[in-house]
Amino acid sequence: MLKGKKILLGITGSIAAYKSASLIRLLVKDGAEVKVVITPLTKEFITPLTLSTLSGNPVYCDFFERPTGQWNSHVSLSLWADLFVIAPATANTIAKMSNGIADNLLLTTYLSARCPVFIAPAMDVDMYRHPTTQKNIETLISYGNNIIEPSVGDLASGLSGKGRMEEPEKIIDFIKKYFSNIKKKRLAGKKILVTAGPTYEPIDPVRFIGNRSSGKMGYAIANTLAEEGAEVILISGPVKIKIENPEIKLINVNTANEMYNACIKHFDNSVHAAILAAAVSDYTPSNKYNQKIKRKTDNLKIELIPTADIAAELGKIKNQNQILIGFALETNDELQNAKEKLKSKNFDFIVLNTLANEQTCFDYDTNKITIIDNKNQIFEFDFKNKNDVAFDIVNKLIETLDQKNK
Numbered sequence: 115m116l117k118g119k120k121i122l123l124g125i126t127g128s129i130a131a132y133k134s135a136s137l138i139r140l141l142v143k144d145g146a147e148v149k150v151v152i153t154p155l156t157k158e159f160i161t162p163l164t165l166s167t168l169s170g171n172p173v174y175c176d177f178f179e180r181p182t183g184q185w186n187s188h189v190s191l192s193l194w195a196d197l198f199v200i201a202p203a204t205a206n207t208i209a210k211m212s213n214g215i216a217d218n219l220l221l222t223t224y225l226s227a228r229c230p231v232f233i234a235p236a237m238d239v240d241m242y243r244h245p246t247t248q249k250n251i252e253t254l255i256s257y258g259n260n261i262i263e264p265s266v267g268d269l270a271s272g273l274s275g276k277g278r279m280e281e282p283e284k285i286i287d288f289i290k291k292y293f294s295n296i297k298k299k300r301l302a303g304k305k306i307l308v309t310a311g312p313t314y315e316p317i318d319p320v321r322f323i324g325n326r327s328s329g330k331m332g333y334a335i336a337n338t339l340a341e342e343g344a345e346v347i348l349i350s351g352p353v354k355i356k357i358e359n360p361e362i363k364l365i366n367v368n369t370a371n372e373m374y375n376a377c378i379k380h381f382d383n384s385v386h387a388a389i390l391a392a393a394v395s396d397y398t399p400s401n402k403y404n405q406k407i408k409r410k411t412d413n414l415k416i417e418l419i420p421t422a423d424i425a426a427e428l429g430k431i432k433n434q435n436q437i438l439i440g441f442a443l444e445t446n447d448e449l450q451n452a453k454e455k456l457k458s459k460n461f462d463f464i465v466l467n468t469l470a471n472e473q474t475c476f477d478y479d480t481n482k483i484t485i486i487d488n489k490n491q492i493f494e495f496d497f498k499n500k501n502d503v504a505f506d507i508v509n510k511l512i513e514t515l516d517q518k519n520k
Contacts, residue, residue, distance in 0.1 A: 115144065115145075115290050115293060115294065116141065116144040116145050116146040116289065116290065116293065117144070117145030117146070118145065118146075118147070119145070119146045119147070119196050119197065119293060120146070120147050120149075120194055120195050120196045120197075121141050121146045121147070121148050121149075121195065121196065121197050121199060121289070122148075122149050122150075122151065122191060122192070122194065122195035122197070122198045122199070122223070122227075122229075123137065123138060123141075123148055123149070123150045123151070123169075123199050123200075123201065124150075124151050124152070124198065124199065124200035124201070124203075124220045124223070124224070125150060125151075125152045125153070125156045125160070125165070125200075125201070125202065126152070126153045126155070126156060126200065126202055126203055126204045126206070126207040126220065127153055127154075127155025127156050127158060127159060127204060127206075128159065128202040128203075128204045128236045128237070128279070129159060129236075129270045130201075130202035130236035130278070130279040131156055131159040131160045131202060132159065132160055133201070133202070133279055133281070133282055134150075134160065134165070134201060134202070134282075135160065135164060135165070135168055136282040137199075137201060137282040137285055137286070138150070138165065138168040138169050139168055140282055140283065140286050141286070141289075142168065142169065142170070144286065144290075147171075148168075148169040148170075148171065149169065149171045149172075149174070149191065149194065149195070150165045150166070150169050150171070150173045150174065151173075151174040151175070151191060151219055151220050151223055152165070152173060152174070152175050152220065153175070153207065153218050153219075153220050154175060154176075154218065156175070157175070162175065174186050174191065174219055175219060176219060177219055177222075186219060188219055188222040188223040188226050189226050191223045191226075192223050192224075192226035192227040192228060192229070193226075193228065195227065195229045196229055197229055197230055197231075197232065197289065197292065197293075198223070198224065198227045198229055198230070198231045198232070199231075199232045199233075199234070199285065199289065200220070200224070200231065200232070200233045200234065201232075201233075201234035201236075201262070201279060201280075201285055202234060202235070202236030202279040203233045203234055203235050203236065204235075204236065204237060205235075205237045205241045205242070205244075205247050205250075207220070207221070208233070208235060208247065208250050208251060208254065209246070209247070209250050211224055211233075211250075211254060211259075212249075212250040212251075212253040212254050212257075213250075230258075230260060230292065231258075231259045231260065232259075232260045232261075232262055232285075232288060232289065232292075233254060233259055233260065233261050233262065234261075234262040234264070234279050234280050234285055235247075235251070235261070235262075235263075235264050235277070235279070236264060236277065236278065236279035237264075237277050238269055238270070238271045238273060238277055239269060239271075239273050239274070239275030239276055239277045240273075241277065242264060242275075242276055242277040243275075243276070260288075260292075262280050262284070262285055262288050263280065264276055264277050264278050264279055264280060265278045265279075265280055265281070265284075266278070294341060295341075299342055299343025300342045300343065300512050301339060301342040301343045301344035301508075301512065302342075302343035302344075303343070304343070304344045304345070304386045304387070304515070305344065305345045305346075305347070305384055305385050305386055306339050306344045306345070306346050306347070306385070306386060306387050306388070306389065306511075307346075307347045307349065307377065307380055307381055307385050307387070307388040307389070308332055308335055308336045308339065308346060308347070308348050308349070308388070308389045308391060309332060309348075309349045309350070309351075309373060309377065309388075309389070309390050309391055309392035309394070309424070310329045310331070310332020310333055310335075310336065310348060310349070310350045310351065310353065310391050310392050311327055311328070311329030311332060311350045311351030311352060311353040311392055311393070312324050312325045312326070312327040312329070312351045312352065312353075312392070312393050312394075312395070313351045313367070313368065313369050313370040313372075313373055313392070313393075313394050313395045313421075314351070314352055314368050314369065314395075315369055315370065315395045315397070315398035315399060315421070316369070316399070316402050317399050317402065317403065317407070317416060318402070318403035318404075318405065318406050318407050319403075319404070319405065319406055320406045321406075321407070323395060323397070323398070323399065323418075324395065325393050325395065325476075326476040326477060327351070327353075327392070327393035327476060328353060328354075328355075328476060328477040329350060329351065329353030329355050329392075330355065330477070330478075330479065330500050331391050331441075331481060331500050331503070331504070332348070332350070332389075332391035332392060333348070333350075333353070333355045333357075333358075334500045334501050334503070334504035335389055335391055335504045335507055335508065336348045336357075336359075336362050337358050337359050337362070337501075337504070338501070338504040338505055338507075338508045339389075339508055340359040340361045340362050341359070342508060342512075345361070345363075346359075346361065346362045346363065347363045347365065347380050347385075348362050348363065348364050348365065349365045349367060349373055349376045349377060349380070349392070350364060350365070350366055350367070350392075351367060351368065351373065351392055351393075351394075352366075352368055365380070369395075369398065370394045370395045370398060370421035370422065370424075371398070371421065371422060373392060373394060373424060374421070374422040374424050374427070377424050377427075377428060378427065378428075381428055381431070381432075383433060385436065386435075386436065386437065386515065387436060387437035387438070387439065387511055387515065388428055388432075388436070388437070388438055388439065389439045389507070389511070390424065390425055390428070390438075390439065390440050390441060391441050391465075393441075393443065394421065394424055395421055396420065396421060397418035397419065397420060397421060398418065398419060398421050399416050399417065399418060399419075400417040400418065400419045401416075401417070425438075425440050425455075425459040425461070426458070426459055426460075429459045429460030429461065430460070432460065435518060437462045437511060437514050437515060437518070438459070438460065438461050438462055439461060439462060439463055439464070439465065439507070439511065440455065440456070440459055440461040440464045440465070441464065441465045441466075441467065442455050442456075442464055442465070442466050442467065443467045443468070443469070444466065444467070444468050444469075445468070445469050445470070448466055448468045448470070448484075449466070449484075449486070449492070452464050452466040452484075452486055453486060453490070456486055456488060457488075461488065462487065462488055462514055463485055463486060463487040463488065463510060463514065464485070464486050465483050465484075465485055465507060466483060466484040466485070466486060467481065467482075467483060471497070474497070478500075479499060479500055480497060480498065480499055480500060481497075481498065481500050481503045482495065482496065482497040482498070483495050483503055483506070483507075485506075485507070485510055487510075487514070493510070
């Protein structure tokens with residue numbers, strides 16, 4: 115996501131400067147080009163040689179190089195950057211930034227910056243919560259700067275509290291989120307239907323037949339689609355997940371029949387694709403008791419009848435321009451069963467899950483999938499967080515949409 119991005123990293127004189135080495139390494143690993151500007155005091159905590167070696171670029175500290183007289187232009191640095199990250203930012207530097215003081219190269223570069231600025235404070239707990247520091251931070255926010263809040267933990271002073279510079283991995287997340295929000299929305303103008311979660315088939319007012327689906331995969335897909343600019347209709351069974359993106363239209367259902375009706379209603383010609391990630395019950399009790407069934411000594415027999423087949427019905431009614439994506443959770447003969455389902459439901463591709471993979475599927479935050487398309491191509495993916503798995507699935511959807519439009 116950061117490939118080709120130009121990141122200017124400002125480092126001030128804080129013990130937390132050691133974390134900047136890891137931050138540079140992560141930025142470079144993700145494909146970013148990094149230049150570093152430091153304050154004179156920073157050299158007491160980490161050497162320019164270390165920073166230069168990791169970034170692959172010279173480190174800028176003074177207005178000019180004394181041996182050669184070469185001028186280090188703060189204007190050129192600020193115009194070069196796509197993003198300026200100051201981490202760590204001491205109370206002293208924050209105070210100068212908020213008051214327009216420009217007595218070193220980092221500060222003059224900040225005042226010249228036209229790109230977004232992210233600031234990661236690092237200081238002792240009492241310094242951080244001091245009214246002056248808080249006012250300075252509020253001033254910087256009012257100027258349009260982005261503050262990466264410090265974390266709570268043990269501090270160099272021996273105290274514990276809020277003031278630790280956020281960890282490099284978290285700072286990378288902030289940076290990636292910024293660029294993901296401004297990148298081209300690849301699904302802008304597309305309308306996608308997604309199903310998620312289980313269905314509950316009532317036996318009586320208390321009991322039901324269901325499964326252990328958490329809905330995490332379907333919700334992750336819906337969020338990824340929305341981030342890519344799609345108009346998302348999420349038809350969800352009963353789950354304990356909140357919608358992250360207000361652009362997602364949520365339709366709550368409980369039973370397989372309710373999900374079927376909602377899918378048929380909303381899968382019209384305006385929908386470009388449907389991703390059926392829900393674990394819909396295949397059977398439902400033929401009789402629903404109006405009152406709780408009391409325990410008796412005799413055996414209780416419950417007759418189950420098939421539910422409406424959502425995937426098969428959508429596969430029948432989809433037009434030639436619509437994409438239909440299914441899921442298969444298998445416990446044996448995984449590939450064969452998935453291929454048969456892909457064909458019988460008229461899917462464009464199917465996402466295969468298997469319980470043979472540990473820490474995947476039900477209620478886990480991780481998954482490992484295989485995608486099989488209707489050309490019998492098989493794509494294996496690594497074990498990942500479900501948000502990253504959702505990104506892989508959405509990428510495959512975008513690729514399939516592009517192929518249909520050719």
